[in-house]
Amino acid sequence: MKDFRKLKVWEKAHKITLKFYKITKKFPREDLYGLTSQIRRAAVSVPTNILEGCVRSSDANFARFLYISIGSTSELEYLTHLSSDLKYIENPSSTNLLEEVNEVKKMLITLIKKLRAYE
Numbered sequence: 053m054k055d056f057r058k059l060k061v062w063e064k065a066h067k068i069t070l071k072f073y074k075i076t077k078k079f080p081r082e083d084l085y086g087l088t089s090q091i092r093r094a095a096v097s098v099p100t101n102i103l104e105g106c107v108r109s110s111d112a113n114f115a116r117f118l119y120i121s122i123g124s125t126s127e128l129e130y131l132t133h134l135s136s137d138l139k140y141i142e143n144p145s146s147t148n149l150l151e152e153v154n155e156v157k158k159m160l161i162t163l164i165k166k167l168r169a170y171e
Contacts, residue, residue, distance in 0.1 A: 056106040068153060072091055094127040104117050105118055111167040118164050119164070125154075132146050
């Protein structure tokens with residue numbers, strides 16, 4: 053079992069989740085159960101799946117949960133673009149968020165490659 057708190061990718065994913073929660077507080081109230089909820093679920097999914105993978109019995113299982121996290125980062129990319137197009141997020145903020153999400157995605161890919169090297 054790995055300690056998720058020692059993983060930089062988990063820490064970064066957690067910080068991004070907090071940012072998405074803060075940003076979506078400003079979304080229109082009528083979108084609370086739509087886009088706001090979808091973004092929050094996708095954001096929470098990234099660090100949650102990293103954590104869940106850490107407690108799995110093998111590196112292969114851990115990698116499987118990291119792939120789920122990667123899927124959630126892709127979902128966040130689209131949802132951020134959509135939010136920007138809907139003018140819910142200003143352009144500099146959406147660009148910064150996309151950069152951070154892509155950084156987490158790259159970190160996840162690197163971690164998976166390291167896990168696969170030990171198989």
